[in-house]
Amino acid sequence: MTSPPCMKLLPMVQRLETRSDLSDTVRRAILDLPHRIQNLRANIFLARQGDQAGHCILILKGFTCQSLISGEGKRQISSLHMRGDVADLENCLHHQSDHDIQSLTAVEVARIPIRAILDLCAAHPEVARAFWADTMADASIFREWIMNIGQRDARQRVAHLICEIVLRQEVAGFPGPPHYIWPMTQSEVGDATGLTPVHVQRTFKRLRLEGLIQLSQKSVTILNWAGLQAAGDFNKAYLHHRQQAA
Amino acid sequence: MTSPPCMKLLPMVQRLETRSDLSDTVRRAILDLPHRIQNLRANIFLARQGDQAGHCILILKGFTCQSLISGEGKRQISSLHMRGDVADLENCLHHQSDHDIQSLTAVEVARIPIRAILDLCAAHPEVARAFWADTMADASIFREWIMNIGQRDARQRVAHLICEIVLRQEVAGFPGPPHYIWPMTQSEVGDATGLTPVHVQRTFKRLRLEGLIQLSQKSVTILNWAGLQAAGDFNKAYLHHRQQAA
DNA sequence: CGATCCTTTGATATGTTTCAAGCTTAGTGG
């Protein structure tokens, strides 16, 4: 809004650049997007199924998840978001949200009007393409989660989830290795992997005893990255990052 | 290519119009896309993980599926495609395919050069937006599959899958109700739902005994649509079709 | 600093898988 560009939205630019090329003009235009910063505690709903959303939520700090509720009231977490992710880009084109967004940890987010995003896409086809590419990368992550839940046993599922969270932190510029933020309770891990919290606990214990990880309070330590990837049948290709990380 | 537009690609126009508005100009431009028609038998690979694809595959007749292979060699089917679907749109922006596409039945497809699709998007932002919206709808379907596999039991999973296949046939203009094409073997249903073929069989039997469906050779008959939807915890909203169907 | 939520562990129950074998259907070649 002022002459030296506001740098609050920089994580969004960096995120898009992990998958697409952006010109200086476009980078600047993104930084200039109107937005409203918000700080929230853990376990707050940022959006709800059925909302007619007027803005998208860009994550600046902390972690959020997307979740669906079944007819029986069970919750399935379908994806996680962190620094640089737009948690509900689909609001740009769908008129009604079909899932909830909630904070897993304390978060700082920027709410960006949909109108502004669509105008930006219209003005710069390059931006439209970058968002489309990001939506496709999200789709690829969804496919991998379908595989994870459908074909892998508990140990593989949990190990795979740990790998994803750790690698995405790397790419998003978090500190590490080998120490990373662990943003989820065991119950939330259960909702993300289709397991019960009790079984998640037993699985964590096993991975700990195998010397792969160490889990203390709100952080993970990766003791054996190669071993953890093998345990989780993890191959980072599905994340579609251009440069290599970790 | 000639003056009266070739109508081969009409299903693609119709499909995009279930989710977006298209102008006459754009409709015509889509019909004029260069393409090559191909007829294939069931169980043929149309694309493979790792391919550097130069074109996208539009389904004209028959059914295909997207699948991933785990490190242990297990196959997870992540989505199904029929008349009007582009089976691998992500090839437009990703440079390497991360899944297989195979025919479930005999199929007729049109291979459309990626170059032509991207040029069309550049010329008509409206087309770019329609494709983006379609990618988002696919993402929504992936989320529902994650929910289906992660939170529902065998009976619900199978019933849900049947509902999806039937409703998508409705929207794509297939004949019915109550008779629809059933494009999958029980083993393929297992790979789509994270169940074993044996258990799929027992589940089908149960749905049959409950008077919900009748399954004969390559077709399903829906005996109780409301009951089947209830059994599958099915709510069509996630398919993001504008008009109502069924 | 109390109260709630989270983690940990044990014992038991259950849905789904695995193994195995017979049967049916569909496709293919003589």
Place this chain on the structure above:
DNA sequence: CCACTAAGCTTGAAACATATCAAAGGATCG
């Protein structure tokens, strides 16, 4: 057009991974 063969379907019995129930100890937060 029939016979042969492979693929898919069906069913039963036993094994197993994960869910469920229950209860105690620890951490976190307002």
